[in-house]
Amino acid sequence: MIAAMAVLLGLQLMGEVVVQLSGLPIPGPVVGMVLLFIGLRWSESLPDALRTTAETLLSHLSLLFIPAGVGIIQHGARLVDEWQALLAAIVLSTLITVAVTALVMRLVIRLQSGARHDG
Amino acid sequence: MDKVLTNVWVYLTASPLLWLTMTLLAYLAGLWLFRRSGGRAWFNPVALAMALLVGVLLLTGTPYPTYFQGAQFIHFLLGPATVALAVPLYLHWDRVRRLFLPIVAGLLAGSLTASVSAIGLAWLLDGSPHTLRSLVPKSVTTPVAMGIAEKVGGIPSLTAVVVILTGVVGAVAAPALLNALRIRDDAVKGFAMGISAHGIGTARALQISSLAGAFAGLAIGLNALLTAFLAPLIVRLFNLTP
Numbered sequence: 001m002i003a004a005m006a007v008l009l010g011l012q013l014m015g016e017v018v019v020q021l022s023g024l025p026i027p028g029p030v031v032g033m034v035l036l037f038i039g040l041r042w043s044e045s046l047p048d049a050l051r052t053t054a055e056t057l058l059s060h061l062s063l064l065f066i067p068a069g070v071g072i073i074q075h076g077a078r079l080v081d082e083w084q085a086l087l088a089a090i091v092l093s094t095l096i097t098v099a100v101t102a103l104v105m106r107l108v109i110r111l112q113s114g115a116r117h118d119g
Numbered sequence: 120m121d122k123v124l125t126n127v128w129v130y131l132t133a134s135p136l137l138w139l140t141m142t143l144l145a146y147l148a149g150l151w152l153f154r155r156s157g158g159r160a161w162f163n164p165v166a167l168a169m170a171l172l173v174g175v176l177l178l179t180g181t182p183y184p185t186y187f188q189g190a191q192f193i194h195f196l197l198g199p200a201t202v203a204l205a206v207p208l209y210l211h212w213d214r215v216r217r218l219f220l221p222i223v224a225g226l227l228a229g230s231l232t233a234s235v236s237a238i239g240l241a242w243l244l245d246g247s248p249h250t251l252r253s254l255v256p257k258s259v260t261t262p263v264a265m266g267i268a269e270k271v272g273g274i275p276s277l278t279a280v281v282v283i284l285t286g287v288v289g290a291v292a293a294p295a296l297l298n299a300l301r302i303r304d305d306a307v308k309g310f311a312m313g314i315s316a317h318g319i320g321t322a323r324a325l326q327i328s329s330l331a332g333a334f335a336g337l338a339i340g341l342n343a344l345l346t347a348f349l350a351p352l353i354v355r356l357f358n359l360t361p
Contacts, residue, residue: 008199015202027263029201030343036205046209054203057196058332062139062165062290062322063146064197067190068261069169070142071276071281073176078250078277089254090281092138093237094288094315095296097258100227102302102311108221109307 004053011035132181138189145171160291165283165319197262200318204340207333213338214306214330222310226338229314230345233258234353248359253277255350257285260317263343269352272361282317289316290323305331313338 074097313335
C-alpha cells in the first residue's frame with residue numbers, strides 16, 4: 001500500500017513538474033493520470049497493491065470533496081443575493097448536461113452500429 | 120471547570136487533529152444516514168456531512184481557515200485519487216477504445232453544454248460578472264476547476280462550492296433522469312455522470328457498476344482537459360473578460 005501511494009504521489013509530482021515546465025493549462029494530477037495510464041498499458045500489468053489502493057481511494061472519492069464544500073460558509077452573502085442565478089446554474093444546467101451528454105453519446109453509438117450493419 | 124474546558128478547546132482548535140477527525144466523523148454520519156434511509160438519493164452523504172460541519176462551525180464560531188487547516192489533509196488526497204482514475208480506465212480500455220467516437224461526441228457536447236448553460240442561465244437571472252466567471256468550470260473536478268476559475272477571473276473558493284453542489288445534484292438526480300431517458304448502457308450512464316458531476320458523480324457511478332465508474336473517471340479527466348482550453352474562449356464569448 002505504501003509503495004502504491006508512492007507511485008500515485010510520485011506520478012502526481014511528475015505531472016506537476018510537466019505542467020510547470022510546459023505551461024500547459026492542465027492540472028498536474030490529470031497529467032499524472034495520463035502518465036499512470038501509459039505506464040499500465042506499457043507494462044501490460046496492474047500490481048495487486050496498486051489496484052487495491054486505487055480502488056480504496058476511489059470508493060471514498062466523495063469524502064475528499066467535503067473540506068472544499070464546507071467553504072460554502074464563506075459565501076453566505078453571495079448565495080443570498082444571487083440565489084436564483086446560482087440555483088439555476090447548479091440544478092438546471094447540471095440536469096441539461098446529463099441529458100445532452102447521454103443522448104449525444106447514444107445517438108453516435110446508434111449511428112455507428114447502424115453504419116456497421118449497413119456495411 | 121469552565122476554564123479547564125476552555126483550555127482544552129483552545130488547545131484542540133490550534134491543532135489540525137480536531138477538524139480532521141470531525142470531517143471523517145461527519146462523513147461517517149452522512150454514510151450512516153444514507154444507509155438508514157435505504158440508500159435514498161436525497162440523503163447524499165456529502166451534502167449531509169457538509170450541512171453537519173457548517174452547523175458545527177457556525178455554533179462554535181470557528182472560521183473556515185481554521186477548519187481547513189485540519190481538513191486539508193483530506194482535501195490533499197484529491198490529487199492521488201485523480202491519478203488513481205487511470206486504474207479503472209486501464210481495466211476497461213477495450214470498451215473505451217471501441218466507443219472512441221461516441222466518447223469524443225459526448226465530451227464535446229457535454230463540456231460545452233455544462234459551461235454555456237450554467238453561465239447563460241445565471242446571466243439571464245442577473246448573476247454578477249464575478250459569479251458568471253466562477254461558473255464556467257462548474258462540472259470540472261474541484262482542484263482543476265479552482266485553477267481554471269483563477270485564470271478566467273472568477274472566485275476559486277466560490278467555484279469549489281458550486282462544483283461540489285453540482286456534483287451532489289448530479290449524484291442525486293442523474294440516475295433517475297438517465298432511467299427516464301431510457302439510457303440502459305452503463306458506459307453511457309457513467310460518462311454522462313462524470314462529465315456533469317465529476318468525482319461526486321463518479322462515486323455514484325461506481326455504485327452502479329465498475330464499468331460506469333471507469334467511464335465516469337475517463338469523463339473527469341477529459342472534461343478537465345477540454346474545459347481548461349475552452350474556458351477562456353467562453354468567457355470572451357460572453358464578453359466577461361475582467
